[in-house]
Amino acid sequence: MKELPKTYSPEEHEDLIYQMWEESGFFNPDVCVEKGVTEEDAQPFSITLPPPNATGTLHIGHSVMLAVEDLLIRYHRMRGERTLWLPGTDHAALATQEKVERILWDTEQKTRHDLGRESFLKRVDEFVDESRNTMRRQMRKMGSSLDWSREAFTLDADRNLAVRTAFKKMFDEGIIYRGDRIVNWDPKMQTTVSDDEIEWKEETVPFYYFQYGPFVIGTSRPETKFGDKYVVVHPDDERYAKYHDGQKFEAEWINGTITAILIKDPIIDMSFGSGAMTITPWHDPTDFDIAERHHLDKEQIIDYDGHLLNIAGSAFKGLTILEARRKIVEKLREKGLLVKTEDNYIHNVAINSRGGGTIEPQIKRQWFINVNKEFDRDGTQTSLKKLMQEAVREKGIEFVPKRFEKTYFHWIDNLRDWCISRQIWYGHQIPVYYCQNSKQQTTGDTPCQKPIVSIEGLHKCPHCGGKIEQDPDTLDTWFSAGLWTFSTLGWPDQTINLKTFHPTSVMETGYDILFFWVARMILMSTYLLDEVPFKTVYLHGLVRDEQGRKMSKSLGNVLDPLDIIPKYGTDAIRLSLLIGSTPGNDVRLGEEKIASYRNFTNKLWNIARFALQNKSQITNDTFQITSDSGRWILSQMALLIDEVTHDLDKYQFSQAGEKLRDFTWNTFADWYLEISKFEENKKETNNILMFVLEDLLKLWHPFMPFVTETIWQEITNSTEKTPRMLMIEKWPALKKYQDVLSASDKDTADFSTILQIVQAIRNLRSANRIEPKNKLPAILTISKESKSLLGSLEKNKHLILKLRTNLSELEIQTTEKIPENCLSQAVTANISVFIPRGSTIDIEQEHERLVKEETNIKKLIQSTTDLLSNPGYRNNAPAHIVQKTEKLLIGYQKKLTEVQKHLHSIV
């Protein structure tokens, strides 16, 4: 058999291993059933991959997503479930168009209008194709066991059918409507943007007070004031009590005298400014609402490019917002209407999170989803908001961590109608047609005059046969993303895929897109399918740099997975993202951390290397255990399997990983592997090594698939004719361990005592600086009542002698007599270890050490005695806790006696 290299080199194995997995077809649950890996009636487990934006490449944030989801998928696949992980990409309409437009401008100094809609979209498609290829490669590099045969794209033909079907149903039920409402307009990208896509940026600007008839009004935006003819005050404001609602008055204003009207509305904050404000309903959502309530006129002041309209008068029209602001203030100052200016007014400016354009609210005719409209569902009235609330409150969608439920409900409470139409070119075109025979595209009386919504593309008017035009707008990218869990499974067709895998099991994504996406999937799925899109929402945190800063291109602290994989291997990156982080909390990631997990993969490699070197010819699945150490490691392993399984079921990946690492490195490598070197029954220990290692590889596989599969291949290649794949092995079963362990009747308490004795000896040597070369004899004493230990100690004497204790001999005594002239340590209440002290030993130091120990134990005895003599404790604490404490106290007392005896003996 060839020997493994000393160091594991990920780059030599990872691509080959992935290729082997992919070629096997087992990423596809259907193949697993066909080939008998999964039972046909096995419980399904499904995750739809949150589709990354088709704007370029994956970053380390995507790596968290892939690591967590692949862990879940591999775990459930090994549990024998019918497991599907469905990949895809999001066309990310606005973000992608913006990116391609920028590239177009940078390389050719052309705008999309220079190219025209058709050839611009062709450019976008080319760009997207390339991005998707890059991302597919990256996902494979991360080891993702995605079913590539089902790959989807939010803008392909199947998803377009789903989008049109959804749109039509919502339109027919009156949930989608077209209306002239105030929207967020981005003059830079020439499109509307939804509320959630806005970022608020703090800005310090001057705040002006102007005389407006008898009122003083405050504003930071004088340039919108041309059309203002309403002053609004609070109905309870005593300063304005003498005016009545609807009262007209004259005011000298920018371009002469105007007639204005007073309005009273409780929305006004009396303590802000002068308590009086003028309103601009066309360019402010709050003002729009006031105007709607009081049926006031609305006038457009600013055009869609951000310039003033004719209403501003000849001196101002055509100016940009900032130019106009300065000039208007100047003019009002000249007219003596500027009362005062506050210079350090802080307010928030709305920015489009894609592209950075400053949002100008505008009234526009757009398509909306009405989230409050009541409709009939199985005989009861409901609304989208209600459906979204019920999905979590009653239908049991579970959030991990739970606190995000509150955030979710809070968001729904504040939710307004969702504007779904965009004026960009890239995306699903709105499936609405207008007959050219009707002069205006408005709602009229004849069928031709109404918008026609059609699932199929239309070429002529179905009513009059006239020419037809499609709505030029496209849909908000989150509309199609909202359908993702079921559009990917074949909806609107009632496919077997849909029936089998929907609702999906888990939605795993970053908490930052809870509103954008998670909430909208719940909306769409509950409305269109009458079922939840997923049973559990697992939200991971954001990846930050070592200093806790958000990773960003401008800071230059972005970690690209493709840069670090060659250096440390994919497994190390996955581990550093999975261990030490908890759901919903951000992770700090630095190279140091990744390096430490790289070391761990190498450790596992070397454990396997050792086990393979010692591998006996035959490994039986059942074997007799005769050694105490064997019973011990198997029972430890059984415990580990139980706990890790439990942790994974509860989404406690970090805890599971830590337990695995602790077992692998400390229990298995540092203890059992060393023990195995000295156990006499080589065949038995080698069998146990392999037995534990194989199951350990299975437990680790979901965390670090590459190194575990690589080792697995080495193992199976060396023994079996048809190599198996770890990826489709069954998760370790506890029963195997119980069977082996119950074949022998001993418990394993004795063996952990052996380990404690070894540690005590090492500790004694180290504390007294006894040279390692200096071989010494030692004496163990056991109190009379623990004679039962004697056999076990005798049996494992050879281990105590050899496990880095460097003893020449070991004498075991049952007497209570303390050996003279020795260094000593109490191991347990009943066992002490003694080493003859040579001339070089510092007695004072040893005395000090024992006194310190004595004080510690005394303190413990004191607190335990106090606790036990407290009647409240005895009456209230559960019996088993009290019993435990009592046992503890007895142990402490015995240990104290031991330590005191030792103290006397060295005087």
Add this chain to the structure above:
RNA sequence: GCGCGAUUAGCUCAGUUGGUUAGAGCAUCUCGUUUACACCGAGAGGGUCGUAGGUUCGAGUCCUACAUCGCGCACCA
């Protein structure tokens, strides 16, 4: 303004129904090359769990207030 989170060893973080002496990794100190691994091994040091109250026999854990930092939402004339 409302809400959420964080505050535990030098650093990064675990600590899930309240119950021994609060854990890990990294870093630090001492020692070490033996059937895998120096990307290693042995041993050690290091914390009044942000502050102040409260509930309880018992609080890192539950409650209240406060402080500092971070995030979300709303308002923003």
